[in-house]
Amino acid sequence: MKLSLLLIFLLFCIGFYGLCVGKTVIKSIFNLTIAQTALILLFFQLAYAPNASPPILNQGSTGIWVDPYPQALMITDIVIGASITSLALMFSIKIYHHYGTLTWKKFMNKD
Structure with missing residues (x-):
């Protein structure tokens, strides 16, 4: 478990670092998606x-059950993340048509 948590932390750090130093809007969107996945x-x-069973009531079922709330929250997060990513990509297309560039440096310097 510690190795998997370390890899998840590494994946989040990669996404966050890429978000901070990304030179284009598309790279920033991609790295935000990586951090969200982590x-x-x-x-x-x-x-x-x-060794947990699904939270379905069966006759005589006892033992450890899986908590369904984190799974439901993460499914909701996946849907919201996909919506935000598609919205950000749509805005990047609008930015490109209006400013002619997707580079943050050129985009922020234009009026």
């Missing part, structure tokens, strides 16, 4: 319970 993986890893 957070989703973190929630799934923390909610994992070995």
